[in-house]
Amino acid sequence: MTVQHPASRPTLEAVAAYAGVSRATASRVVNGGAGVRPPLVDKVRRAVEELGYVPNHAARTLVTRRTGAVAVIIPEPEIRIFSDPFFSQQIRGISRELTAHDTQLVLLLVEGPGDYDRIARYLAGGHVDGALAFSLHTDDPLPAIARRTGMPTVYGGRPGWPTAPGERPVPYVDADNRGGARQAVRHLLALGRTRIAHIAGPRDQTSATDRLDGFHDVLPGADPELVEEGAFTAESGARAMARLLERRPDLDAVFAANDLMASGALRVLRQHGRRVPEDVALVGFDDMRGVAESTDPPLTTVRQDIEGMGRLMARLLLRGLSEGPAAVPTSVVTETALVRRASA
Amino acid sequence: MTVQHPASRPTLEAVAAYAGVSRATASRVVNGGAGVRPPLVDKVRRAVEELGYVPNHAARTLVTRRTGAVAVIIPEPEIRIFSDPFFSQQIRGISRELTAHDTQLVLLLVEGPGDYDRIARYLAGGHVDGALAFSLHTDDPLPAIARRTGMPTVYGGRPGWPTAPGERPVPYVDADNRGGARQAVRHLLALGRTRIAHIAGPRDQTSATDRLDGFHDVLPGADPELVEEGAFTAESGARAMARLLERRPDLDAVFAANDLMASGALRVLRQHGRRVPEDVALVGFDDMRGVAESTDPPLTTVRQDIEGMGRLMARLLLRGLSEGPAAVPTSVVTETALVRRASA
DNA sequence: TTGAAAGCGCTAACAG
DNA sequence: CTGTTAGCGCTTTCAA
Numbered sequence: 001m002t003v004q005h006p007a008s009r010p011t012l013e014a015v016a017a018y019a020g021v022s023r024a025t026a027s028r029v030v031n032g033g034a035g036v037r038p039p040l041v042d043k044v045r046r047a048v049e050e051l052g053y054v055p056n057h058a059a060r061t062l063v064t065r066r067t068g069a070v071a072v073i074i075p076e077p078e079i080r081i082f083s084d085p086f087f088s089q090q091i092r093g094i095s096r097e098l099t100a101h102d103t104q105l106v107l108l109l110v111e112g113p114g115d116y117d118r119i120a121r122y123l124a125g126g127h128v129d130g131a132l133a134f135s136l137h138t139d140d141p142l143p144a145i146a147r148r149t150g151m152p153t154v155y156g157g158r159p160g161w162p163t164a165p166g167e168r169p170v171p172y173v174d175a176d177n178r179g180g181a182r183q184a185v186r187h188l189l190a191l192g193r194t195r196i197a198h199i200a201g202p203r204d205q206t207s208a209t210d211r212l213d214g215f216h217d218v219l220p221g222a223d224p225e226l227v228e229e230g231a232f233t234a235e236s237g238a239r240a241m242a243r244l245l246e247r248r249p250d251l252d253a254v255f256a257a258n259d260l261m262a263s264g265a266l267r268v269l270r271q272h273g274r275r276v277p278e279d280v281a282l283v284g285f286d287d288m289r290g291v292a293e294s295t296d297p298p299l300t301t302v303r304q305d306i307e308g309m310g311r312l313m314a315r316l317l318l319r320g321l322s323e324g325p326a327a328v329p330t331s332v333v334t335e336t337a338l339v340r341r342a343s344a
Numbered sequence: 345m346t347v348q349h350p351a352s353r354p355t356l357e358a359v360a361a362y363a364g365v366s367r368a369t370a371s372r373v374v375n376g377g378a379g380v381r382p383p384l385v386d387k388v389r390r391a392v393e394e395l396g397y398v399p400n401h402a403a404r405t406l407v408t409r410r411t412g413a414v415a416v417i418i419p420e421p422e423i424r425i426f427s428d429p430f431f432s433q434q435i436r437g438i439s440r441e442l443t444a445h446d447t448q449l450v451l452l453l454v455e456g457p458g459d460y461d462r463i464a465r466y467l468a469g470g471h472v473d474g475a476l477a478f479s480l481h482t483d484d485p486l487p488a489i490a491r492r493t494g495m496p497t498v499y500g501g502r503p504g505w506p507t508a509p510g511e512r513p514v515p516y517v518d519a520d521n522r523g524g525a526r527q528a529v530r531h532l533l534a535l536g537r538t539r540i541a542h543i544a545g546p547r548d549q550t551s552a553t554d555r556l557d558g559f560h561d562v563l564p565g566a567d568p569e570l571v572e573e574g575a576f577t578a579e580s581g582a583r584a585m586a587r588l589l590e591r592r593p594d595l596d597a598v599f600a601a602n603d604l605m606a607s608g609a610l611r612v613l614r615q616h617g618r619r620v621p622e623d624v625a626l627v628g629f630d631d632m633r634g635v636a637e638s639t640d641p642p643l644t645t646v647r648q649d650i651e652g653m654g655r656l657m658a659r660l661l662l663r664g665l666s667e668g669p670a671a672v673p674t675s676v677v678t679e680t681a682l683v684r685r686a687s688a
Numbered sequence: 689t690t691g692a693a694a695g696c697g698c699t700a701a702c703a704g
Numbered sequence: 705c706t707g708t709t710a711g712c713g714c715t716t717t718c719a720a
Contacts, residue, residue: 059697
């Protein structure tokens with residue numbers, strides 16, 4: 001803690017006076033200097049330097065109606081389910097892109113349903129120019145709020161409902177979950193496996209259902225007994241694996257919808273005396289740092305570029321902000337890549 | 345993306361007209377309504393409701409010189425080293441506290457040394473009322489920037505240098521690392537272990553040196569051969585453990601300065617045929633989710649209230665903001681607790 | 689208790 | 705190319 005009321009900083013007025021020009025000219029120079037004669041530009045620049053002038057953000061926002069800030073809205077529960085690395089990598093990507101465009105990141109953590117009032121007020125309050133939001137569930141109030149407040153918003157992850165007729169589809173960025181799942185299953189097939197099981201994620205998350213769809217794309221006639229549902233946690237993966245093993249002790253491969261579930265499945269496989277990959281080949285999804293490479297054996301998995309997705313979200317939003325909604329593609333799907341390790 | 349230029353929202357002027365009062369009275373009501381007669385208060389409230397009025401933040405900031413926002417500054421590299429859960433829990437605590445006080449959280453990720461210019465400009469720009477910063481290294485430019493810009497700042501983690509004479513000590517919040525280490529080592533002692541080793545963290549982090557100090561508090565005459573240094577990663581923990589085992593194959597207990605290193609050590613212990621806890625008892629630090637309970641055996645470790653520390657940081661800052669620096673205690677150290685599991 | 693008026697610091701027409 | 709002028713929407717003396 002230092003000064004309580006920061007010594008009042010020099011204003012544009014002061015800079016103008018110091019440089020011997022009008023406030024308007026000083027303003028022009030500060031904002032790029034277009035259309036101002038070089039000698040004057042120099043004088044003003046020197047004045048800015050000398051006086052240590054920094055533009056007052058509030059005053060600028062008041063007249064331009066641009067805040068230079070973007071809200072990142074994260075539902076609290078997600079932060080857990082989605083496991084932290086995911087969250088922080090995405091944030092990093094967003095932060096990089098925003099910083100490169102001189103835009104600030106305001107973090108809004110949503111604790112519970114009651115919090116949406118606060119979020120709505122915040123968005124309506126003109127604190128930010130746009131918003132980035134994540135992993136919408138079917139009944140998520142956010143899109144309605146965004147629409148009502150007219151706040152340009154880009155979503156992370158494919159929304160769980162179809163676009164209403166006549167409504168502009170919401171722009172989102174997502175990994176190619178379905179394609180990635182196909183890569184995983186095809187790999188297992190190429191290994192000569194014939195009884196491939198799938199541990200799916202929760203039905204209310206599109207990333208989970210998309211992966212399940214990818215599984216069925218490659219194995220259209222898969223025995224329903226070979227599919228189990230987990231909750232994207234290691235524990236749930238272990239339980240799903242146990243059920244699978246009970247029903248189909250003859251299975252020779254497993255594609256788990258994420259690495260956490262794969263790690264749980266791996267533990268159970270070993271407990272049941274199965275060797276991985278000899279008896280049962282195992283593929284995960286996410287290439288989650290600290291999990292995928294550190295299991296024994298390390299997981300073959302599907303990698304998605306999480307940071308890149310974050311960057312892309314920010315880029316779409318910024319483009320929409322500067323060029324209008326029409327410049328924003330409805331959605332962008334990023335590629336996934338199979339990472340071969342020892343488990344399959 | 346919806347509207348490009350948000351439909352201009354109603355102003356105080358509009359509310360005042362609608363309610364049939366002056367702008368001044370409307371303003372008073374919006375800000376609590378002190379000193380306004382009830383009937384008028386009601387009228388204005390109704391007008392606000394009817395019109396859907398939300399105060400313009402920029403205009404308010406311009407006159408009050410308060411932004412209602414706080415910057416959270418996180419050095420990029422730390423985000424990795426410190427492992428993500430730490431980061432996100434701390435953020436959560438901060439967010440909770442700020443939200444409760446209607447204050448916004450602006451996230452500033454620092455990518456590299458060059459970024460400090462940007463940070464300095466940002467803090468000088470009057471975008472925020474205060475700042476929260478983390479894990480300072482000895483040569484960190486942040487404190488100087490904070491001082492220069494007169495930005496009230498609270499730090500997370502004990503700074504790595506002594507307060508310069510005549511300077512106000514920086515306020516910080518930290519876990520009782522030293523006390524926690526003592527708890528860990530005493531526990532090992534109580535178990536009857538006599539050759540207790542320590543895998544310390546990097547010398548330039550006070551959390552590491554404090555834990556090392558705690559170790560020495562309880563074991564003042566410890567053989568230097570029983571202390572090794574790691575980098576707070578699982579890999580470095582494994583390497584340190586290997587060196588320790590080579591030098592002192594007779595060791596019967598290990599206190600690792602964090603859970604990640606403990607997990608690496610555990611792996612190496614097993615590879616060398618040591619049973620844990622029978623042959624070698626092992627204690628970690630952090631009670632890191634997803635690590636401590638999921639190793640085999642689960643780790644006995646020292647828990648710190650990370651979210652609570654975050655909350656505390658925010659609370660100190662907010663208090664300083666409203667009551668002046670004098671109201672902020674120099675620093676607060678939070679308690680740690682030994683969590684007994686199977687490894688010791 | 690209420691209202692009138694000044695002004696926070698800046699940008700953006702508009703004239704010159 | 706530069707300066708003058710009018711606000712942006714709000715809070716806050718100061719008078720009434």
